[in-house]
Amino acid sequence: MRRWLRHHAQSFAQTLRKLAASPVSSGLNVLVIAIALALPLGGYVLLANLQALLQGLPVDEQISVFFDPAAGRRDVQTVEQVLRSQPGVREVRFVSKDAALGRLRRTAQLEDIVAALKTNPLPDALIVTLAAGAPGALERITATARAQPLVNHVQGDADWARRLKAVLSLGRTGLMLLAGLLGVALVAVTFNTIRLQILTQREEIEVSRLVGATDEYIRGPFFYLGALQGLMGGLASLGIVATFLALLDGDVTTLAGLYGTVFRVSGLGWSDSAAFLLFGALLGWLGAFLSVSRHLHHSDPR
Amino acid sequence: MAAAISFSQVSKRYPGGYEALYGVSFSVEAGEMVFVTGHSGAGKSTLLKLIAAIERASSGTVLVGSQNVSALRRAAVPFLRRNLGLVFQDQKLLYDRSVFDNVMLPLMATGQAAREAARRARAALDKVGLLSREKANPVSLSGGEQQRLCIARAVVNRPAILLADEPSSSLDADSTREVMEIFRSFNQVGVTVLVATHDQAAVAQLSPRVIELRQGRMA
Numbered sequence: 001m002r003r004w005l006r007h008h009a010q011s012f013a014q015t016l017r018k019l020a021a022s023p024v025s026s027g028l029n030v031l032v033i034a035i036a037l038a039l040p041l042g043g044y045v046l047l048a049n050l051q052a053l054l055q056g057l058p059v060d061e062q063i064s065v066f067f068d069p070a071a072g073r074r075d076v077q078t079v080e081q082v083l084r085s086q087p088g089v090r091e092v093r094f095v096s097k098d099a100a101l102g103r104l105r106r107t108a109q110l111e112d113i114v115a116a117l118k119t120n121p122l123p124d125a126l127i128v129t130l131a132a133g134a135p136g137a138l139e140r141i142t143a144t145a146r147a148q149p150l151v152n153h154v155q156g157d158a159d160w161a162r163r164l165k166a167v168l169s170l171g172r173t174g175l176m177l178l179a180g181l182l183g184v185a186l187v188a189v190t191f192n193t194i195r196l197q198i199l200t201q202r203e204e205i206e207v208s209r210l211v212g213a214t215d216e217y218i219r220g221p222f223f224y225l226g227a228l229q230g231l232m233g234g235l236a237s238l239g240i241v242a243t244f245l246a247l248l249d250g251d252v253t254t255l256a257g258l259y260g261t262v263f264r265v266s267g268l269g270w271s272d273s274a275a276f277l278l279f280g281a282l283l284g285w286l287g288a289f290l291s292v293s294r295h296l297h298h299s300d301p302r
Numbered sequence: 303m304a305a306a307i308s309f310s311q312v313s314k315r316y317p318g319g320y321e322a323l324y325g326v327s328f329s330v331e332a333g334e335m336v337f338v339t340g341h342s343g344a345g346k347s348t349l350l351k352l353i354a355a356i357e358r359a360s361s362g363t364v365l366v367g368s369q370n371v372s373a374l375r376r377a378a379v380p381f382l383r384r385n386l387g388l389v390f391q392d393q394k395l396l397y398d399r400s401v402f403d404n405v406m407l408p409l410m411a412t413g414q415a416a417r418e419a420a421r422r423a424r425a426a427l428d429k430v431g432l433l434s435r436e437k438a439n440p441v442s443l444s445g446g447e448q449q450r451l452c453i454a455r456a457v458v459n460r461p462a463i464l465l466a467d468e469p470s471s472s473l474d475a476d477s478t479r480e481v482m483e484i485f486r487s488f489n490q491v492g493v494t495v496l497v498a499t500h501d502q503a504a505v506a507q508l509s510p511r512v513i514e515l516r517q518g519r520m521a
Contacts, residue, residue: 211383211411
């Protein structure tokens with residue numbers, strides 16, 4: 001156990017010495033890895049922000065049915081019964097014109113305008129929520145609602161939200177593919193750096209093996225080198241993305257201000273950052289593993 | 303006495319068909335000193351390489367102690383080598399570090415604690431008369447000093463068996479005598495010594511048991 005710890009401490013110290021011995025090329029390697037990682041990471045953060053923005057939107061399919069101002073409570077109840085009996089309907093909720101006005105006053109900060117109104121211009125409405133996974137229900141129930149007496153206007157609410165969701169999920173798939181591709185690039189970059197490092201130390205490795213060094217002993221420093229490079233690349237790319245977000249934040253706040261809302265760009269959380277760094281280190285380790293294993297097997301006696 | 307090294311009907315054919323050893327059988331007792339002689343190309347280097355598992359025999363059995371080297375698992379090879387001290391024909395010194403660090407390498411590679419390792423490295427350098435040169439780069443050493451450095455590196459892990467391949471090939475007569483005396487002193491404290499050489503003067507100096515190879519066969 002003590003020997004094992006000592007071996008790892010030695011490996012790690014050796015790795016640090018190697019990195020410090022060639023700061024420029026080490027720095028460039030880290031930079032390449034950082035840029036390769038920053039692209040998918042930045043995309044991920046942007047998507048996460050978009051999703052947070054969309055969180056409050058209805059994602060269930062909903063149909064709003066607006067009545068003629070002449071419609072009474074009884075007329076509305078008749079239509080409510082008809083819609084309730086339709087298959088694929090989960091819930092029908094009545095929103096009176098007074099309730100709608102109250103909500104308008106509260107949510108959109110339009111008190112002044114609402115106060116200036118002499119009469120309530122809003123109609124009574126029914127909000128129909130559809131059961132999930134009932135294909136064609138939206139069209140069918142929209143048609144049914146339109147056919148009812150005293151119904152002025154019928155609107156399918158969730159259409160655009162669903163389209164946006166589809167676009168988002170497309171974006172996420174694209175991002176995954178990009179991340180996969182750049183992950184492979186990271187492994188390849190590490191593979192190559194480690195290969196060069198092995199070549200410069202070929203004699204030392206050969207002699208070490210001849211005097212009884214195990215494969216684990218030979219591999220150790222290279223594994224650390226690969227993992228450390230991945231980790232530092234990950235850190236640098238977190239820095240790059242944070243810088244970009246800070247630059248964007250001012251513009252986004254101004255833009256949101258123009259629309260009368262408050263929205264701030266949020267960065268990656270602690271646990272996400274940690275997972276991301278771990279991922280970078282893991283890919284670096286993988287590159288080193290492939291490189292060293294290949295070298296050791298090629299130099300085996302026949 | 304148990305045999306430290308024993309070959310039975312060992313042949314080695316390299317890829318391409320060149321036959322370096324053919325039907326070689328002999329054994330070396332623990333604590334013995336044996337010289338393997340013959341012209342260059344007779345198979346002396348190959349014989350040493352088979353013992354250290356640097357090459358694998360094509361047929362026959364190579365035993366080191368009770369270990370069958372020809373059937374050794376890959377993972378067991380480092381532990382075989384820790385029992386062997388190797389002096390290579392091409393020396394394989396590392397010129398990017400000091401004399402001291404060259405001797406430290408086998409100790410580091412086998413996981414010795416730094417302080418104990420440094421003590422042992424100095425003791426080994428002292429034995430070959432190079433303690434005063436520990437901070438020098440091996441490049442600045444003479445041929446004889448470089449060969450002694452190789453021996454220090456080979457014995458620093460206190461191996462039971464010392465294998466030396468043409469240790470006097472690039473040395474003048476005086477240096478050769480010094481190196482042979484070092485081998486004799488290790489043998490006197492119980493180390494089994496196996497030296498491959500074509501240098502008759504070296505053989506004459508120590509008058510050890512001699513195994514002669516001719517074109518890969520025992521003469």
